Amino acid sequence: MSIQNKKKLAVLLPTYNAASYLKESIDSVLNQTFTDFDLYIYDDYSQDNTAELIGCYHDSRIFYIKNEKNIGVTKTLNKGLDYLLPHYEYVARMDADDWCYPERFEKQLQVLDKNEEVFLCGTQGYWLKDLNLSPNEGWSYPVSAEYIKYYLLFGATFGHSSVVLRSAAFIENELRYDETKVNCQDWELWSRVSKIGVMVNLADFLMKYRIVGNSNHRSxxxxxxxxxxxxxxxxxxxxxxxxxxxxxxxxxxxxxxxxxxxxxxxxxxxxxxxxxxxxxxxxxxxxxxxxxxxxxxxxxxxxxxxxxxxxxxxxxxxxxxxxxxxxxxxxxxxxxxxxxx
Structure with missing residues (x-):
């Protein structure tokens, strides 16, 4: 499918038993200044009231897909990419417990549209236990593609739910998450992308990442x-x-x-x-x-x-x-x- 026939942006949001946070995340996506996107919520067989919560929305941009069994976040992400990459020019990541500022998609797509060599674009973000807080400053990821290449020796270098991927680059190079990884799947993928393509972070703080005590790497x-x-x-x-x-x-x-x-x-x-x-x-x-x-x-x-x-x-x-x-x-x-x- 040519770029001319593709829709502009899909948002890939995996969720599992995160109904208590999910509404904030969805609302922040729907409140973007860039509005030409579809939001795909991939539910990894949640046992809470996720389906009922999403059913309360009446927005034609929302698509809800529920796995027939729990397969884990990595396979769920790949399931989403396999479907979305061929149909959309870009795929944005979002997590069920995070929140994004209204200008996020607009600013990221400005960079991607102007720089065809960029495979993915992330942003800065605040790591918070209380997303109602609005800090004046925060710890930053490297911005330039050159520094990102070296920084990957020490850290994942991107807020996972902040990235927007260029579909053509991921299709051409057969880039997907390693399904043997139960965590760090993003870091492992970025380390492969860095060998063949350009990755950048915006200097703008456009995300709030929720610190959850029982997350994959904090428990x-x-x-x-x-x-x-x-x-x-x-x-x-x-x-x-x-x-x-x-x-x-x-x-x-x-x-x-x-x-x-x-x-x-x-x-x-x-x-x-x-x-x-x-x-x-x-x-x-x-x-x-x-x-x-x-x-x-x-x-x-x-x-x-x-x-x-x-x-x-x-x-x-x-x-x-x-x-x-x-x-x-x-x-x-x-x-x-x-x-x-």
Missing amino acids: PEKQQIHFENRSKIIASYWAVFGITFSEVEIYNLYYACETVSNQDFRTNVDKMIAAFNLVFEESKAELSVTDQKNFSYLLARKVLSYWKRSGVSRNDFVVWFFILRQVQFMNKMRLLKSIIR
Whole structure:
């Protein structure tokens, strides 16, 4: 189907037993300044009053599809993409417990329409327990495609429910979520997209993400699985830069909270810093001065985080000297200040 024959935008909203939040999410989508879209709510066999809630809406743009059994969010997302990508120029993600500002779609489509090389566009957002709050500032994802490529070594880099995908790019490259992933499916997909296409984030804060205590990666019983999945994705992505880490090494360096000997610490942090030095040197040809500075601080924070979690004393000046001598991605004085803080 040619772009001329496709409709402009579909919104893919998966839900499962989220009726208590769903109305806020739907209303924020329906209240967009850009109105030429259809909203597809894929219900993964909810057992609450989701169907009754959606039945109260009388908006021709809403389409409700309920799975015949619970298949999980990843398969539900792929089910939605398989149907929507061939029929719409763009597909926007939305989650049942999040909220978007009215200008979200308008601003994202302006970028996508003007930049055909962009595979997907995300936005900034506020992470909140109470969506009634309206903060003045918040923590930001990287904006430029160049910095996003490097930032994926450490984080998912996009608010999952903020992204808008270019359908033609996802069809042509057969891009779908990995259905073996029960979490981090977005991060894993973006790490594959980054190898073949351009991804950007708007600087605008156009989302509110609800912090839910029992979510896939925040519930204590699922956190270990979440860290293990992260470690697999990161280890695989480091190979893009010609650097080899095992999943176990990434887990130990990024997430583990286990005491190690001073000798093991020096061995581990030496490999970590060597990789950071190499990737930072490569990034200098691509990143702006501001992004270089931010990337440098990100790398330093990762080293200091591992140091803290390793149980090795922060008062060990032999370790101070060792780290200061090895690090090349940051000015020694700035690194020293970071260690002291």
